[in-house]
Amino acid sequence: MKVGVVGATGEVGRTMVKVLEEFNVPVTELRLFASERSVGKEIEFKGEKFKVELLTEESMKWRCDYLLFSAGASVSKKFAPIAAENGVTVIDNSSAFRLEKEIPLVVPEVNAHLLKGYTGIIANPNCSTIQMILSIYKLHEVYGIEEIFVSTYQSVSGAGHKGIEELLAQEKGENVMKVFPKLIHRNVIPLIGDIQENLFSQEEMKMVNETRKILNDYSIRVFPTTVRVPVLYGHSEAVMVRFKKPYESLEKVREIIASGEDVVVTDDLVTPVDVAGKNETYVCRLRAADERSILFWNVADNIRVGAATNAVRILLKHAEMNGKV
DSSP, X not given: OEEEEETTTSHHHHHHHHHHHHTTOOOSEEEEEEOGGGTTOXXXXXXXXXXXXXXXXXXXXXXXXXXEEOSOHHHHHHHHHHHHHTTOEEEEOXXXXXXXXXXXXXXXXXXXXXXXXXXXXXXXXXXXHHHHHHHHHHHHHHHOEEEEEEEEEEOGXXXXXXXXXXXXHHHTTOOOOSSSSXXXXXXXXXXXXXXXXXXXXXXXXXXXXXXXXXXXXXXXXXXXXXXXXXXXXXXXXXEEEEESSOOSOHHHHHHHHHTSTTEEEOSSOOOXXXXXXXXXXXXXXXXXXXXXXXXXXXXXXXXXXXXXXXXXXXXXXXXXXXXXX
């Protein structure tokens, strides 16, 4: 199949190319697109080097099978509809289309049925939403989720490569503070995105709205606090879930979580360092609050599970369900 990556030189874009190779996606033609400053850079795929091309409206008329976008909401809004109008299936990693009613917001393990017979733009959820959903979707099927309380501990790579560069510069003693609203070195910042009218941040509202849409249950109450921490890769979440009905035992809850695809439940302590480069979501420190509530710690590689890997899984599932592989 013919596949393109838009924003190919960014942190997520480069990882998308790696995951396409690792998952052995049958790519017969690959094209990489980015802004003018990245044109001519080379990215390796299956032992061959591919030069990055300039992203233009004309280039988006290329008749390919899939375009993976990871170039920001403004770029997606401008260019993704052009590709979609030309019959291309677009998998967009930005926030541009996630809450549009007619556009599917997909975590393949949870709601892949939305991909059957669909062509157009598919939205890739927010990184912190994806890993939380993977930990709880099987529980929702069994017990029904009433409330979720979640505090996130999100790595600087969630702000792109510039976030990594800012932390590393501060570690060297440089007075650089362009990406984050406060010093991030040896610090935590309880704000990701702008504060909204309801006093929740943009990132927090993404978790509220996207969780409800993906699980197709708008009665679920979600209470998030999203926090940036001085970690390079890997988001962590402290999650409390309250069900609509009592669960039988904590062991049964553990079995249900573990039955989810691409989820690992363990008694070991799992940290961001442990999950870097992995494609699974890890759950540990599972414990009971009361007969209807549980708590756990959740960790995943945000660039992979929270972005690139989910996008490639959408591609593969869409291709499988629509006879392209």
